[in-house]
Amino acid sequence: MSQPSPSFDQLQVLLAIVEAGSFSGAARRLNRAQSAVTYAVQRLEEQLGTALFDRASYRPTLTEAGRTLLPRARLIIDEMRALCDHAQGIAAGLEPELTVIVDAMFPMCALLDALRTFGVRFPTVPPRIYVESLGGASELLLNGTCAVGLLLSFSSEFELLQRQHLSDVTVIYVAAASHPLSWIEGPVPRAELRRHVQLVLSDRSGLTGTRDYGVLSPQTWRLADLGAKHAMLKAGLGWGGMPAHLVAEDLAAGRLRRIVIQSEAGGDDFITLPLCTAYHRDRPPGPAGRWLLDHLSEIIEADPARTTAD
Amino acid sequence: MSQPSPSFDQLQVLLAIVEAGSFSGAARRLNRAQSAVTYAVQRLEEQLGTALFDRASYRPTLTEAGRTLLPRARLIIDEMRALCDHAQGIAAGLEPELTVIVDAMFPMCALLDALRTFGVRFPTVPPRIYVESLGGASELLLNGTCAVGLLLSFSSEFELLQRQHLSDVTVIYVAAASHPLSWIEGPVPRAELRRHVQLVLSDRSGLTGTRDYGVLSPQTWRLADLGAKHAMLKAGLGWGGMPAHLVAEDLAAGRLRRIVIQSEAGGDDFITLPLCTAYHRDRPPGPAGRWLLDHLSEIIEADPARTTAD
DNA sequence: CTTCTCCATCTGAAAGTTTGATCATGTCTC
């Protein structure tokens, strides 16, 4: 019973008629004969099983069915146009999609800013964002899952990744306001730190090896997710390092307190980790990926404060 | 340069191939010759300007372009199928859409329940909901904007509307906890009420005429929107009647207090307004509208508490 | 009343699509 589905072209004719207000007007607009338009509409109506236009009056007017079906037709046409644009972009050398791996420590708001512009500049390249920590992040670049990465550049596998330094992220030590360490006035002696559980971001990939960064306590809980670490810090389950921009709000609101570590030689009481853009040498990104990395460099160069606060 | 857009049929072939895993499998599934499938894919690839399948291996595999384009194709096909279903529903006598006018006093959650089932039962009839108060509601039925209505049945124009009683909504008088009337212990004398501003739901349609319901104070503020009245009551700007089910939460939380009116003859201290379904006699609803009204009757008959609480 | 524009219909011609046969190639079974 169901006739072959309406063709895409028929829907375009339908739209053209509605916009032009008449069959022959649509024919002129489409550079076709009026009889072709009439024919297309007749076939469409036949396939849908319902009249779309009321020809009783001089100007054809949409029936109620036509009126409610119209938005669906418009949607289909828009989607088809998007598909064609997408394909055309691919044909012109753009990536079909852009997979991005972001280290959880990376200042997300800089990336979001960049992606906003990216969406306008490359509407046909849908981005796909992965978030991982430490070695897990570079692994996605190495195994080809992601085309470009925004990473911490201390990882060990230098050879295969092409990297470019971006900026630094500041990691400070914090604990919940309810945590015993918060009660101590002034710098905290290292001996005291060792008596409390430290929450350490870990890494199931094994790529960062056994090296640990900033681990001061013998009692550690390992977490593979920075969000989970954040939550456990706020819950008072331990102390540990966090990127400054991720805890600024909690510090201001008093939910977390900064822990200043008593240092032997008056050294820094925070850690600076270098951020970088990266991609696999064997699979350099296309124009869209290239643009995203360059644009991020510009953004962060223009406003380095992003990585330390907000 | 841009060839004529791909046809809908070509996308279907694309999907069939992906599902079947081979060209000839797709051909069997579509009851067509294998050469037709090959031809369709070739044309599609030519029109899109990019290869979709990698034929190097025995089984054709999607290229990256094909993989990212596939969801778009699927979406278009689904939308087209929805359009056809919609049209088929219309052809079978269903309404193209169902416009419903709901009185603001009507217990919305009963309608939401009904609409949930409605969406499953009539996936091709998109509902369109209007909310108005009093005469404004029946007016939309009378002028043909809406096919069915859920109204208070005290309005005056009986002749043109076909109505069916549903249930009653209980209107009680309330004031904010901060309002002077809330401070009075026990029933409030009418003389006291007259000294405070009463918020009265009004009606710009003029259909309910000059009749007022439950207006007790000479000082009135008229509001055409029940939500606004609710907000102003909570802000303590006056006292007034509200459907019990809309203020139950506020009463429980103490934001609003009920006002019991001292009555001369021990009468009720609340108002009962009859609810009804309605439609214009000249434009009876189709199957979908009919179903919605009947189903609402059943729901409310099964659980009349909906209209008084929750 | 004339002229213009509108849409439906008819016709043959052009374009697009399908079929069935054939071929080269890759996979599976024994």
Added chain:
DNA sequence: GAGACATGATCAAACTTTCAGATGGAGAAG
């Protein structure tokens, strides 16, 4: 490793769909 089997590309012929151009009736405009 040989034969059976399945796959995709290609081609020509039959077929279907779509198109342009001409014609006619009906409403709108002057």
